[in-house]
Amino acid sequence: GENVGLHLPTLSVQEGDNSIINCAYSNSASDYFIWYKQESGKGPQFIIDIRSNMDKRQGQRVTVLLNKTVKHLSLQIAATQPGDSAVYFCAEKAESSASKIIFGSGTRLSIRP
């Protein structure tokens, strides 16, 4: 069943356009960042990651940008498709933490046909 919120920030994008989802983080000690996609009724799915010694990383149709100065992370999805509809979470891990990956609040991406 539906396990992600009805009150998440929502981004509505025309099919075929590019999507940009933003995330702010607060821990300056975080050195590893990840974007996850969560579809209804499923667990989060890894999309792309980036380490703090980089400011940009590209995958297939996705790009993650990291601005450590303002502690901002963004996910860009090129040529958005209906299958991209989901909730997107950014997550971070501190170098000092052996294990804990901390998730931020999500953004719901909806696609207009």
Place this chain on the structure above:
Amino acid sequence: DTGVSQNPRHKITKRGQNVTFRCDPISEHNRLYWYRQTLGQGPEFLTYFQNEAQLEKSRLLSDRFSAERPKGSFSTLEIQRTEQGDSAMYLCASSFGQGEKLFFGSGTQLSVL
């Protein structure tokens, strides 16, 4: 299917009852994590295992919660004397090596009446 498997998918219980969830990680993964997710929120870290050793527990994990991974393979999460506030999606994830790239199961949705 070689992904992370969680059972049951849904559990409805009455307040005060005990419940147990099971997670079968990806077979070669040495790390196993439990997260909890409530409506509109990102997953919250509960605990993690490296092989059979439970190495970290969140303050969110009250004394009513216990997790085990007896042989370093599958894990169980038990909640005793359930409360309505325990209603959530319980997610299991596994990873290999340093544990940064998590693979999630589809979760167990718990409803406490």
